[in-house]
Amino acid sequence: MITRRELVQGAAVGGAAMAMGSAKSYAQIMGANDRLNFAVIGLNSRAYAHLSALKANKANARISHVVDVESNILAKFAAATEKEMGEAPKTDRDFRNVLQMKDVDAITIATPDHWHAPMAIAGVQAGKHVYVEKPCSHNPAEGALLVAVQKKYGKLVQMGSQQRSSPHTIEMKKKIDDGLIGDPYFGKTWYSNTRKSIGHGKPAPVPATLDWDLWQGPAPRQAYTDNVQPYNWHWFRKWGTGETLNNGTHEVDVARYLMGVEFPERVTSSGGRYAYKDDWQFYDTLVTSFTYPEANGKPGRMISWDCRCCNGERYYDRDRGAAITGTTGSVVIDRGGYEVYDLKGKKVDSYSVGKAAASDDLMGRDSMTDAHFRNFIAGIQKGEKLNQPISSGNVAVTMLQLSNIAYFVNRELKLDQTDGKIQGDPEAMKQWGREYEKGWAPHL
Numbered sequence: 001m002i003t004r005r006e007l008v009q010g011a012a013v014g015g016a017a018m019a020m021g022s023a024k025s026y027a028q029i030m031g032a033n034d035r036l037n038f039a040v041i042g043l044n045s046r047a048y049a050h051l052s053a054l055k056a057n058k059a060n061a062r063i064s065h066v067v068d069v070e071s072n073i074l075a076k077f078a079a080a081t082e083k084e085m086g087e088a089p090k091t092d093r094d095f096r097n098v099l100q101m102k103d104v105d106a107i108t109i110a111t112p113d114h115w116h117a118p119m120a121i122a123g124v125q126a127g128k129h130v131y132v133e134k135p136c137s138h139n140p141a142e143g144a145l146l147v148a149v150q151k152k153y154g155k156l157v158q159m160g161s162q163q164r165s166s167p168h169t170i171e172m173k174k175k176i177d178d179g180l181i182g183d184p185y186f187g188k189t190w191y192s193n194t195r196k197s198i199g200h201g202k203p204a205p206v207p208a209t210l211d212w213d214l215w216q217g218p219a220p221r222q223a224y225t226d227n228v229q230p231y232n233w234h235w236f237r238k239w240g241t242g243e244t245l246n247n248g249t250h251e252v253d254v255a256r257y258l259m260g261v262e263f264p265e266r267v268t269s270s271g272g273r274y275a276y277k278d279d280w281q282f283y284d285t286l287v288t289s290f291t292y293p294e295a296n297g298k299p300g301r302m303i304s305w306d307c308r309c310c311n312g313e314r315y316y317d318r319d320r321g322a323a324i325t326g327t328t329g330s331v332v333i334d335r336g337g338y339e340v341y342d343l344k345g346k347k348v349d350s351y352s353v354g355k356a357a358a359s360d361d362l363m364g365r366d367s368m369t370d371a372h373f374r375n376f377i378a379g380i381q382k383g384e385k386l387n388q389p390i391s392s393g394n395v396a397v398t399m400l401q402l403s404n405i406a407y408f409v410n411r412e413l414k415l416d417q418t419d420g421k422i423q424g425d426p427e428a429m430k431q432w433g434r435e436y437e438k439g440w441a442p443h444l
């Protein structure tokens with residue numbers, strides 16, 4: 001007798017289906033009661049896209065639990081879940097309680113970045129499959145640890161860089177592999193926004209509705225100030241990772257996917273906080289180059305990352321995207337479609353998805369996130385290959401962490417291309433990991 005829990009382990013499914021002999025019997029096994037139970041964690045904003053994607057995949061998934069350390073945010077999301085999914089979820093402020101629930105099959109994580117890897121690691125160790133938002137880590141060491149934990153425990157971990165599940169991006173990968181633009185040797189990636197100053201935070205009483213200790217979790221403790229939660233934690237190094245991991249992760253990942261490259265040999269970054277003087281601890285403008293040596297008779301390659309937080313100037317009429325230059329032509333691609341150009345810059349092909357895939361409304365519905373969740377769920381239920389398994393997601397995230405490190409140490413980094421580790425620069429390598437609050441460091 002195969003239990004429901006064995007079925008959702010993924011590996012058991014193929015064998016079970018074969019043993020039962022037919023597609024019909026498989027369908028009977030995975031009946032209405034075999035929807036996966038999801039716990040959604042970190043509910044203020046991006047989690048609404050998770051809700052929307054789980055609703056789009058409702059035949060195979062339900063939301064059994066919702067978790068946030070802030071009671072008002074928790075209550076609001078629970079009500080939205082009941083409305084959208086037709087069932088009231090259980091609520092909790094502490095995800096560790098939910099990890100102990102045997103009936104939870106998978107968790108999704110949309111908390112601030114400093115929680116991503118530690119929470120994903122705890123989730124996998126508790127036997128849950130994990131959908132973790134990008135970036136999968138706050139620093140390279142814990143990203144590598146998450147990859148090792150995933151391998152050790154065998155649960156699935158999908159990183160939320162949803163363009164990996166966009167059909168036109170997957171199609172373009174095949175076309176480039178088949179020689180559409182010759183050898184793709186340069187990927188230009190960019191993101192621009194008109195973010196305002198975050199000012200200077202003032203000490204303030206912790207709101208009665210917020211568990212500030214659990215919000216901080218793995219990060220060393222500090223007093224609460226009024227310009228951090230929600231969202232502006234992105235711009236503080238204790239919790240956030242700057243625009244580079246916030247949006248560079250998406251675009252650099254697309255470029256490296258289309259160009260078929262992993263860790264580069266060298267990274268340089270320069271930039272600054274030019275537009276405002278405030279508490280913001282990163283740059284608002286950054287240019288990074290990742291360079292690759294010639295290999296296997298192929299030319300060297302380069303990816304550039306161009307970040308503009310406080311000026312909305314666009315390239316190729318887009319505020320974000322990747323432009324891939326090859327030996328016989330080029331491709332400009334984003335969430336909404338692509339254009340193909342010949343060597344002289346004449347447009348020879350184009351494709352537009354339409355509004356549905358844009359992901360512009362981060363809290364709303366977008367077809368890429370729906371597809372990324374569909375792929376994750378099919379990975380759990382049927383053993384489908386993940387489009388962004390953590391081993392791959394972590395390569396892009398580590399590259400962008402290295403972009404930040406190169407900026408902070410203000411010099412070129414030379415890397416070991418097998419794991420991205422910095423060579424011959426112990427001072428830069430100190431930033432490979434972080435200091436944890438005592439007792440909160442994740443372990444294998």
Ligand SMILES: NC(=O)c1ccc[n+]([C@@H]2O[C@H](COP(=O)([O-])OP(=O)(O)OC[C@H]3O[C@@H](n4cnc5c(N)ncnc54)[C@H](O)[C@@H]3O)[C@@H](O)[C@H]2O)c1
Pocket residue numbers: 041042043044045046047067068069070073093095109110111112113115133134135160161162214215216217229230231232246359362
């Ligand atoms: N894939 C995408 O396109 C995309 C888009 C937007 C955001 N994101 C990512 O999603 C994450 C969340 O972004 P956001 O804009 O929703 O942030 P946010 O600050 O608006 O919300 C984070 C929520 O997490 C909660 N939280 C903090 N610690 C927690 C804990 N220990 N347990 C449970 N809840 C906790 C906070 O109370 C808050 O409600 C970020 O890492 C961001 O990079 C991804």
